[in-house]
Amino acid sequence: MSVNAIRPGYHGDMKDTVDKFHGNQLINIGWDKHLMYATPVCIPVPPQMPFGALLQQVLPTIYGQHPDFEKIDWSVAIWSLGGEPFTPALDKSIADNGITHKASMRLRTPGLDGLAGVGF
Amino acid sequence: MSHSTQPVFIALQANNDTMPIVEAILADNPLAIAHEYPAMVKIDAPGRLVVKRESVEERLGREFDLRELQVNLISLSGSLDETEDEFILQWNAA
Amino acid sequence: MTTSKAPAKKLSLKENYALLTRDLGWKPSYQTEDTLFPAVKFEGIKIHDWDKWEDPFRLTMDAYWKYQGEKERKLYAIIDAFQQNNGQFNVSDARYLQALKLFINGVIGLEYSAHRGFNIVGREFPGVGTRIAAQMQAIDELRHAQTQIHALSHYNKYFAGMAEFPHQFDRAWYLSIPKSFFEDAITSGPFEYIIAICFSFEYVLTNLVFMPWMSGAAYNGDMSTVSFGFSAQSDEARHMTLGIEVIKFLLEQDPANVPIVQGWIDKWFWRGYRLLTLIAAMMDYMLPKRVMSWSEAWDIYFEQNGGALFADLARYGIRMPKHWEVTVKEKGHVSHQLWSTFYQFRHAAGFPVWLPTPEEMDWMSLKYPDTFDKYYRPRYEHWAELERQGKPFVNATLPQLCQTCQWPLLFTEADDPTEICYREGSYLGEKFHFCSDGCKDIFSKEPEKFVHAHLPVHQIYQGNYFNADVNPTAPDFNPLVEALKYMGINPGVDGGDFAGHIDAVNWELWTKRPANMHAPTTTDTAPERKSA
Numbered sequence: 211m212s213v214n215a216i217r218p219g220y221h222g223d224m225k226d227t228v229d230k231f232h233g234n235q236l237i238n239i240g241w242d243k244h245l246m247y248a249t250p251v252c253i254p255v256p257p258q259m260p261f262g263a264l265l266q267q268v269l270p271t272i273y274g275q276h277p278d279f280e281k282i283d284w285s286v287a288i289w290s291l292g293g294e295p296f297t298p299a300l301d302k303s304i305a306d307n308g309i310t311h312k313a314s315m316r317l318r319t320p321g322l323d324g325l326a327g328v329g330f
Numbered sequence: 331m332s333h334s335t336q337p338v339f340i341a342l343q344a345n346n347d348t349m350p351i352v353e354a355i356l357a358d359n360p361l362a363i364a365h366e367y368p369a370m371v372k373i374d375a376p377g378r379l380v381v382k383r384e385s386v387e388e389r390l391g392r393e394f395d396l397r398e399l400q401v402n403l404i405s406l407s408g409s410l411d412e413t414e415d416e417f418i419l420q421w422n423a424a
Numbered sequence: 425m426t427t428s429k430a431p432a433k434k435l436s437l438k439e440n441y442a443l444l445t446r447d448l449g450w451k452p453s454y455q456t457e458d459t460l461f462p463a464v465k466f467e468g469i470k471i472h473d474w475d476k477w478e479d480p481f482r483l484t485m486d487a488y489w490k491y492q493g494e495k496e497r498k499l500y501a502i503i504d505a506f507q508q509n510n511g512q513f514n515v516s517d518a519r520y521l522q523a524l525k526l527f528i529n530g531v532i533g534l535e536y537s538a539h540r541g542f543n544i545v546g547r548e549f550p551g552v553g554t555r556i557a558a559q560m561q562a563i564d565e566l567r568h569a570q571t572q573i574h575a576l577s578h579y580n581k582y583f584a585g586m587a588e589f590p591h592q593f594d595r596a597w598y599l600s601i602p603k604s605f606f607e608d609a610i611t612s613g614p615f616e617y618i619i620a621i622c623f624s625f626e627y628v629l630t631n632l633v634f635m636p637w638m639s640g641a642a643y644n645g646d647m648s649t650v651s652f653g654f655s656a657q658s659d660e661a662r663h664m665t666l667g668i669e670v671i672k673f674l675l676e677q678d679p680a681n682v683p684i685v686q687g688w689i690d691k692w693f694w695r696g697y698r699l700l701t702l703i704a705a706m707m708d709y710m711l712p713k714r715v716m717s718w719s720e721a722w723d724i725y726f727e728q729n730g731g732a733l734f735a736d737l738a739r740y741g742i743r744m745p746k747h748w749e750v751t752v753k754e755k756g757h758v759s760h761q762l763w764s765t766f767y768q769f770r771h772a773a774g775f776p777v778w779l780p781t782p783e784e785m786d787w788m789s790l791k792y793p794d795t796f797d798k799y800y801r802p803r804y805e806h807w808a809e810l811e812r813q814g815k816p817f818v819n820a821t822l823p824q825l826c827q828t829c830q831w832p833l834l835f836t837e838a839d840d841p842t843e844i845c846y847r848e849g850s851y852l853g854e855k856f857h858f859c860s861d862g863c864k865d866i867f868s869k870e871p872e873k874f875v876h877a878h879l880p881v882h883q884i885y886q887g888n889y890f891n892a893d894v895n896p897t898a899p900d901f902n903p904l905v906e907a908l909k910y911m912g913i914n915p916g917v918d919g920g921d922f923a924g925h926i927d928a929v930n931w932e933l934w935t936k937r938p939a940n941m942h943a944p945t946t947t948d949t950a951p952e953r954k955s956a
Contacts, residue, residue, distance in 0.1 A: 211870070214467060224854055224876065225879070226879065240844055240846070245842065246803070247768070328799050336736065368715070370639065409668060410665045
C-alpha cells in the first residue's frame with residue numbers, strides 16, 4: 211500500500227540509512243526472558259567488528275548486571291536474526307555474518323530464563 | 331427513531347454554580363444517577379439525558395441561558411441537540 | 425399618547441446561529457471551488473452537501489467571547505490565589521511534581537500543534553459551519569497551551585526540569601512520542617486530521633487524558649492544574665461534539681467514505697492508545713494519592729463508553745477499531761512495563777524516578793490481581809534490594825524504538841507477558857521495527873510517510889544531538905551528556921534517583937514534610953531556593 215498524498219509521487223527521505231552513522235551500523239539486540247532489560251537495545255557497531263568481540267566486550271557492558279549473564283554458555287546459546295534461526299560465526303565480522311544495518315537479533319539462553327519464573 | 335439504552339453522561343465541575351443544575355437534571359431524568367468525584371460530578375443515564383432551562387431557573391433563582399453550561403462543563407457522551415429550552419444528550423438506536 | 429413600538433422579537437438560537445455563521449459564507453464567483461479548496465478531494469472523501477453539517481453547540485462568536493472571557497477571568501483569579509498562597513507546597517509530595525513535568529514538557533507542545541492543525545483545516549474546508557468550528561477550536565487550543573504554561577510556570581520557580589519545555593518537546597527521546605503523533609496528524613489531509621484529532625483523540629480517548637489527570641491533580645492538592653484542567657475541559661466538551669458530528673457527517677454523505685473513515689479510525693485509535701501509555705504510568709506510579717488504576721480507567725472510558733459509541737456507529741457500517749482486543753489484554757501490563765523502562769533509563773530522563781514502596785505495591789496488587797504480584801512485584805523488590813546493596817540497576821545503553829509510535833519496544837506479546845512483542849518489516853531494502861501489529865499496519869499502509877521519522881536514538885547515534893556551541897571533535901566530548909543538554913535536560917540534575925534529587929531535598933527543607941509520603945525521611949538543614 212502507498213500513502214495518499216496531495217502531490218503525486220511523494221516520498222520521504224530515508225532518515226536512517228547506514229551512510230549516516232559515521233562508519234558504524236546499527237544493530238538491535240534483545241535477550242529473551244530477561245525483562246529486567248525492559249526493552250531490546252539499539253547500539254552502533256563497526257561492521258568489521260568480529261562477532262566474538264560483541265559477545266566478549268560489548269554484551270557484558272549491557273547485560274552484566276543480570277545474575278544469569280555470567281552463567282551463559284555461548285556454545286549453546288540460541289540466536290535469531292530477523293525472526294529466523296541464526297548461528298553466528300564468532301571469528302567472522304558482523305557484516306560477514308550477514309547482520310545488516312538495523313538488524314534485529316534475539317538471544318535465548320535455555321535453562322537461564324530470568325528471575326521469578328516470569329522471564330525477569 | 332427508537333432510543334438506545336446505552337449510557338450517556340454529562341460531567342460538570344462540582345461548585346456552587348452547578349449544584350442547582352445537578353438538582354434540575356436529577357429531577358427531570360428519573361433514571362439518572364449522580365457520581366461524585368473530586369471536584370466533579372458525573373451524571374449517567376441510560377440512553378437519554380435532558381437539561382431543562384426552566385428547571386435550572388427554578389432552582390437557581392435567576393434567568394439561565396443553557397449556553398452557560400459551557401463554563402462548568404467537563405465532558406459528555408451522546409449525540410447533542412440544543413435549543414433555548416433544552417440541552418439533550420442521547421444515543422439513537424439503529 | 426405615543427405609540428410604543430413592540431420590542432424586536434429576539435432571534436432564536438437557530439436563527440442567530442444561521443446569521444452569524446452560514447450567512448457569512450459565499451459562493452466564489454471568479455475562482456472555482458477547486459482552486460479555493462485544493463486539499464479536500466485527494467483523500468477520496470466525497471461531500472455532496474456541506475450544508476448538511478449540523479453544529480451541535482450552535483456557538484456564535486458573541487457567545488464564544490463572552491463565555492471564554494468568563495472562564496479566563498475565573499481561571500486567572502485562581503492562578504493568582506494559588507501563587508500568592510504558595511500553593512505549590514500544598515501538593516501531596518514532591519513526586520507528584522514529576523507528573524507535572526510530563527505535562528509541561530509533553531502536553532503543551534501538543535496543544536500548540538493542535539492550534540496549528542485547526543488553523544490549517546479551518547482554511548481547507550469549504551463548509552462554513554465546519555470552518556467556524558475549526559477556527560474556534562484553533563483559538564481554544566492556543567488558549568490551552570497558554571493557560572497550561574501559566575498554570576505550571578509557578579512550579580518552575582521552585583523545581584527542576586520545567587524550564588526548557590519547548591526543547592524537550594522537540595528533542596527528548598520519550599517526547600518524540602507525543603510530538604510525532606501530532607506531526608503525523610497535521611501533515612495528513614484535512615479529513616484525516618479531523619478524524620484523527622476531533623474524533624479519535626478528542627472524543628474516543630480524551631477522557632483518558634483529562635478525567636484521571638485532573639482528578640489526580642485534585643486528589644493531590646494541585647489547585648493550579650485542577651483549575652486549568654476544568655477550564656479547558658469545558659472547551660473539550662465542544663471539541664468532543666465536533667468530533668462526533670464530523671464522523672456522522674462524513675459517514676452520511678457517501679457510503680464510499682465508510683472504508684476510508686474506518687481505516688483512519690483504526691490508525692488513530694492505535695496511535696492515540698499508544699500515546700496514552702504515558703498516562704497509564706502517570707496514574708499508577710506518579711500520583712502519591714491515587715484516583716484509580718489505568719486498568720479501571722480503560723475499562724470505564726474505553727471498554728464501556730467507547731463500546732457504547734461504536735455500538736451507535738454500527739448502523740453506518742463502522743466497527744470497533746482494529747486491535748482493540750489487544751488494548752484490553754494489555755491493560756494489566758502497560759503501566760508497569762513503562763515504569764520499569766523509565767526506572768532503568770532514569771539517568772537519561774528529564775525527571776527523577778523511584779521504586780514503589782510496599783504500601784504502593786499493595787495498592788497495585790489490589791488493582792491488578794492477575795498481573796502485578798506475578799510479573800511486576802518481583803522486579804521492584806529485586807531492584808530495591810540492589811539499591812539497598814548500593815548497586816542500583818541501570819540500563820546503560822539506548823533502547824530500540826518503534827518506527828511508527830516511537831516508543832521503545834517495551835510492550836510484550838498480548839498473550840505472553842514474558843516475551844517482548846517484536847514486529848519487523850522491510851521497505852526498499854531498509855529494515856523497520858515495530859512494537860505491535862497495530863504500528864506495523866500503520867507503517868505498511870504509508871511507508872513513504874514514516875521512513876523519515878525522526879527517531880531520537882538514531883539521531884543520537886548519527887551524532888546530531890548536540891548544541892550548536894559544542895565541539896564534537898573535542899577530546900572531552902561526551903555524546904550522552906551533550907545529547908541530554910540538546911534535549912533540554914540538565915545532566916545529573918533533572919533525572920536520576922528521586923531520593924536525593926534537588927526537588928526532594930528542597931521540598932523537605934521548605935515544607936518540613938516528606939518528599940515521598942510513602943517512604944518518609946527527615947532532613948534538618950536550612951532552606952535554599954533553586955537558582956534561576
